[in-house]
Amino acid sequence: MTTSGVNAVEVEDLHSRFGSHVIHEDINLSVKRGEVLGLVGSSGSGKTVLLRQMLGLEMPSQGSVRIFGQSVHKSDRSELQQIRNRCGVLFQKGALFSALSVFDNIALPMRELHTLNETMVRDLVMLKLEMVEIGSQHANKMPAELSGGMIKRIALARAMALNPELLFLDEPTSGLDPVLSEGFVNLIQALRRELTLTIVMATHDLDTLAALSDRVAVLADQRLLALGNLQEVMSTKHPFITKFFLGDRGKKALGSNGYIL
Amino acid sequence: MFSVSIKASSIPMSEREPIQSSMQISRTTGQGGEACLLLTGSCTLSALGRRMGDLSDELASYASDPNLHWDLTKIDQMDDVGAVLLWRSWGGSRPEYLSIRPDQERLFSRLGKAPPLPSLPAREPLWIAVRIGGGAILLWEHLTSIVILAGQLLLDMKYLIAHPARIPWREISANLFRTGAQALGITALVGFLIGVVLSYLSSKQLQMFGADIFIINILGMSIIRELGPMLAAILVAGRSGSSMTAQLGVMRVNEELDALTVMGIPHSLRLVLPKVIGLGIAMPLVVMWTSAIALMGGMVVAELQLGLSYQFFLHNLPDAVPLANLWLGLSKGVVCGMIIALIACHFGLRIKSDTESLGIGTTNSVVTAITVVIIIDAIFAVIFSDVGIR
Known part of the structure; x- marks a missing residue:
């Protein structure tokens, strides 16, 4: 069994900077097949940039992104097309034509x-x-x-x-009212029951995160702070994580989803 | 839950990576001696790929036999594409004898329930009349709303005269720079070339009659009175008119126009007026510049072709071309500039928040602006037919 068989997405030694502004430093991350990875971070922490790099829309300054074992930035046209036919993307504002x-x-x-x-x-x-x-x-x-x-x-x-086998969701529930966003979460859960779906999801919404994700990746200070299930991530000591998960808002959301804090 | 367990057991995740074996069809005989059709392999979009068309014909030919027993239970994986393929070859209903698994059952029952696509409303019988009438109404709408916009601008000017502190100087000067200073390069290039061409052709003709000296009259009159203003106006309409329309259109798409409205800043005062005034000031200057460069182009060729020296050309120009022509050209510039900006803003403000309307609006704006500029030129030609001509 090769590594590419297990992982849908692999990010290796990824660095990105815009001019002198450093966004990511040495990010290593892999998404297993069939799992839902939640990507969390404060605004400006480079969640969207990372997602765009996974989609091949942006080039990292250094490092590589592989999807189904194929490099997104170095493949030729037909290989890339094959990867793209196996991926689905939900953009933040829908991007309907x-x-x-x-x-x-x-x-x-x-x-x-x-x-x-x-x-x-x-x-x-x-x-x-x-x-x-x-x-x-x-x-x-x-x-x-x-x-x-x-x-x-x-x-x-x-x-x-x-x-698609792999679905990228950029802020899937932003701009939806709580009822709609719960419906959206249920919809994605139902889809997961019927199809073998791997999902990479960037989100701010703790409810969505707690309800959907198998593992959570936290981006802050240009680095990948923590990667693991929600419990593991919450036990990491870092001011951002404490604020994000263990603030009043976080307690409410996670408490109602059955997490013991 | 059932379907998940089937998938999990029959296809381990790691084995999805190699190309899945596409669907195979085999005829067998069942235990009771009945004719059976056994489907195996994967019946998904990625596995079927290019075989879709052939398979659909093959399946349809099997489906014509109503006594055939369809056995789908040995299919590894089936997605909605596979289900639709089978469903369509059955003619939109299940065959009489069909054995399927519960997860497949769910797909087919959903297919049976799926509503048909509602048809688009049929074309009106009088569609030609409707089209023509609609066009006429649209034209009327455009005319009235341009007049309303122009009237609003007059009211804004009146307001600004009473409140001079509110005059949007920054916007006006930004527009002056964008539509005037930045247009100098392209107008110079086109003007120079037109001057060269005109002078070259005319000098050939004039040489035949020995009337070399009249090249000054021909170039001076045509460029200063007609070509300079028209060239500049058409270039500016294409260049600045389109950018103004697109800018307002994008502001509409981005809800920036709505943001201005709720801040109590009227569009006409902050967006339209600076553009109209800016282009009204920039345009005569661009006209003057274009005419000068075009004359220069003509002068160079006149020297090369006819041997008329620059000094001689420039010395005789004021005698050949009465001063009134210059004023006429410049005033055409002012009028055309303001009209181009007004039309561009009118179309820009009408754009709705979708990409198609942005494209259509920009095209309409440029086409209308260029047409109107030529109409204005014709009107000037008629009204001032005996001004500046000896």
Whole structure:
């Protein structure tokens, strides 16, 4: 069994800086297949940058990112395309194509494969919409006509269009009300029950973090402070961790999720 | 829970990495002697890949036999793509004899329940009339809202005269720099080349009649009165008009316009007025610059082709071209500049918060601005037909 068989994502000796501003220093991190990794950090700690580097949207100054054993930054076009077809991404604001209807947004990645005929695409899109609990009457609407929660769910449906093995979620519940964000968490849990999903999730929301993640990675002071399950991470002594998990807000959220503090 | 345990036991995670064996179809005979179709392997999007089209035909041909027993229980993995493939080849309903696992059952029952895509409303029978009428109404809307915007600007000016401290100097000067100073390079290049071309062609013709000296009249009149202002206006409409529209459009998409509104800062005063005034000041200067460079280009060729010296050219220019033409060119510049900015802002403020409308709005703005500039030129030509011409 090679290491690439176990790990969906591997980050090695990653350094990033913008000019003289250092964002990451020597980050080592791996995400096992089938697990949910929560990425936590204060604003400006480089969560989004790390996520973008995993997606191959940004180049680290040093170090490598491998997805399914393939380097994201050094692979050629067809290898990269294969990796990309196995990944789904939910961007923070949804990033739905505003010129396309809801239906066409979800159909786009399927049509790009050129192997599915139009009847199948139609059935599949309706299935995905049902999966995220969006009624069929919304299928022909444009993204500008939708509410924030619907955009998030449709963006998730688009991210799931090709049944990815690896899903990246950037702030999946930000901008949703507590009821909606709980629904979103339930939705992702249901998807995990049905499909073998690996999820990398950057979030600020402790409820989401406690409910979904198997392991948590904490980014602060340009480094990876802690990596492990929630209990292990919370026992790390660092001012940021104490403030983030053990403040009033953290106690409330984690207490209600059954964590003993 | 059941489906998870099946997956976990039948396919260890580490073995998902190698290419999964794609679906195999084999005909067998069941215990009761009935015809069976046994499906094995993986029935997922990644495993089926390019075989999708062939498989769907093959399955459809099997599905035409209603007495066939379908056995899906030996399929390792099936996702919704596989389910849809089978579902479609069955013609949208389950075959009579079908054995499936509970996790597959869930997929198919969901497929059976999935609502059809609502159809788009059909085209109106009178769609030509609707299209033409809609176009006319849109044109009327544009006209009225441009007039309203222009009126609002007048009111703003009145307000600013009463409250001079509120004049947005910084914005005006920024616009002056962006639309004027930064446009000097491109207008000079185009102006010079047009001057060269015009002078070259005219000098060839004039030489035939021995009327070399009239090159000064031709270049002077055409460039100062017509070409300079028009070239500058068209270049600026394309360059600054589009950027103004796009800027306002992005501000709309980003909700920056709404942010200004809730701060009580009117769009017309802070965004539109500085652009209109800025371009109204910059444009005549750009016109003068373009005309001067175009004349220079013409002068160089006149010297090379006809041997007219620069001193001679410049000395005779004021006699050939009455001063009124210069004023006419400059006033065209002022009017065109203000109109270009007004049109650009009008289209910019109409942009809705999606990318498509941003593109359409910018195109419409530039096309309209260039058309209107040429219409203004024609109006000037008619009104001032006997001014500045001897």
